[in-house]
Amino acid sequence: MDDDATDNHLRTTGPHTEDRAEDRPEDRPEDRPEGHAGDHAVVLGAGLAGLLAARVLAMRFPRVTVIERDELSQEGPVFRAGIPQSRHTHVLWSRGVELIERMLPGITGKLLAAGAVLLDTPREFLWLSPADWFGPVQGARVLLASRELLDSTVRGEVLRNPRVRIRSGATAAGLLAGPDGRTVTGVRLRDGERLAARLVVDATGRTSKAPAWLTEIGHPAPAVTRYDSHLGYTSRYFEIPDDPARSWQGVYVQGRPDLPRGGVLMPLEGNRWLVTLVGNGEHAPPVKAEEFLPFARSLRSPALYDAIRDATPLSAPTAFRNTANEWRHYERLERWPDGFLVLGDAGCRFNPVYGHGMTVAALAAEALAKEIRTLDPERIAAASRRIQRRTSTVAAVPWQIATSEDLRYPVTEGPPPDRATRILQRYMSRVMAGANVDRTIAARFFGVLSLTRPPGTLLDPVTMLRVLSKRHLPADPDTTAYPPHHRAPAERGARRSA
Known part of the structure; x- marks a missing residue:
């Protein structure tokens, strides 16, 4: 190439x-x-x-x-x-990292030297998708740094x-x-x-x-x-607490139509976490400081709440609604x-x-x-x-990715989905369920999500056969509080004291 x-x-x-x-x-x-x-x-x-x-x-x-x-x-x-x-979470997917490095050789090293991090996602994250927890698989790399x-x-x-x-x-x-x-x-x-x-x-x-x-x-x-899912952001910085037993670098709890609330936690330079809470329509996250933690506790998993409940806030919450x-x-x-x-x-x-x-x-x-x-x-x-x-x-x-996913939410305003979009949505639900348990599907899914691979990657015969072979998996199951490969804080504390 x-x-x-x-x-x-x-x-x-x-x-x-x-x-x-x-x-x-x-x-x-x-x-x-x-x-x-x-x-x-x-x-x-x-x-x-x-x-x-x-x-x-x-x-x-x-x-x-x-x-x-x-x-x-x-x-x-x-x-x-x-x-x-810029006071909310940003990620630069692997394709963006590659292209900017070509234009400005050496810039990735300078960003890392200044405190940015390159992480494998979802392997180094606790990531709860709309279907289920991703396993510790390598999907795509992301560069995390403050927008500033x-x-x-x-x-x-x-x-x-x-x-x-x-x-x-x-x-x-x-x-x-x-x-x-x-x-x-x-x-x-x-x-x-x-x-x-x-x-x-x-x-x-x-x-x-x-x-x-x-x-x-x-x-x-x-x-x-124009498509508007009325998504709201509220973000806040926290000091990263010491925890030698922590085995993850970030947390992403996604919402879904039955509970359109989510949140993401990512590390930044300066020993900081940036935590962004999200929600659609009437589920938009609050801006008051005293309501930040209760909203985090209301997500589909307590993982993000458990991470920040005893962390020291470094800023007041900041809202963003133009999404x-x-x-x-x-x-x-x-x-x-x-x-x-x-x-x-x-x-x-x-x-x-x-x-x-x-x-x-x-x-x-x-x-x-x-x-x-x-x-x-x-x-x-x-x-x-x-x-x-x-x-x-x-x-x-x-x-296509953004609008077809936003159209899953009833509050979204915009042209209604056509038949092709509805078929794609159903198939992508199967892809997501399969990606949670199948390394090959996960690699291809994250290749498309990171804009590294063309969307046709998910529609080739080999991928479709793998996806359809997982059709027994529910697309929106009840999920556990934590993924199988990571214990909850209380369990980790009990293990350390034993």
Whole structure:
């Protein structure tokens, strides 16, 4: 897969790449006037999607400017308002880790040195699926770190490229375009400044104003598909208590339609646990500190509650409710201006409970890299419509996963499931039940969930035979408080005192 024909690796040698920028004085950012658009790309938003897009564009554009509304700290990882969900659990699936490492070689080691961890899931977790407990099987690797650490580290690595700079504390207010609106020529900032660019990329996330901006220059707004399961998050940090007998690194208790409550516990740098409680509709978790533990105790297993009941809280609970799946279908528009792209959550966002947002951002950056690898800036701008369609396709699989699972819950608002979706839901219930007891099914299930394997992996004849051979297993059984391979705290304490 890694030969020149497919070019799965980002190309960083040869013409138009960043190592040539330092060889040509005329291409240095400080030697170009701000109004010169021909060699300039502007990325709106310094989240993960924007930073990775800037890294990729720097292979072809001598100058890349990232415009970020927030003031960015130079003192390391800190919370910022532009990523309000950063105080809740995030996971970077193995596919995302692999792609970001390709774009920014050595970054995984830097994250681990700063306190991030790479864990095998579900082997190193207590994971109660909607069907049953996963056994200690290896499914996929996940990188766990605070969003603040991840963004700060990625930003630092991207800025090592002299072609990229960030202007923080600046807000885009609209697009600049030619008289006929067919070409975007830059952006207008809120303070009135006009910033010329050959290419503008909107990576401003859930608050993107791109539909209104397109309308202003004579283009239609995209159609929108939306599914909202009314999932609520409430999260809190805890100090990790000493427990030499603890044999797991994280806990995930999933809800299901008959009890739509769940919770996840994950380790972070700084000897912290981040605990996020989740629930749908009227089961949304409370925000009051005194109600946090009782909600944790109400889950399908006491494992998460037992872990934190005597742990020291390090923060007050924080809520997040904006969790709907929403796809703005820019890829369907027949008219699209040259020189404009929309990436990341600005185009398609998912219910964050499935943990796909950051990995999809990396997949979109990879798709962008493949599309522009042989193009100069002018041809990249002219190919914007094709590039928009290609980068949008990476959302298809995680969208299917998120929406088909959300549609299991009666409170979900959105287009009703068609017959194919209902059949898929029934089959995936069988897959989940089989994955709890069959290592082969589990490996393939987590390969798809981590976006490493295509969904067809679960539909090939060998997998289907293994899944159907487990049809005697109930899809929603009563489950034990703890998995067979892990004893409850009281049992472990009794064993130590014996």
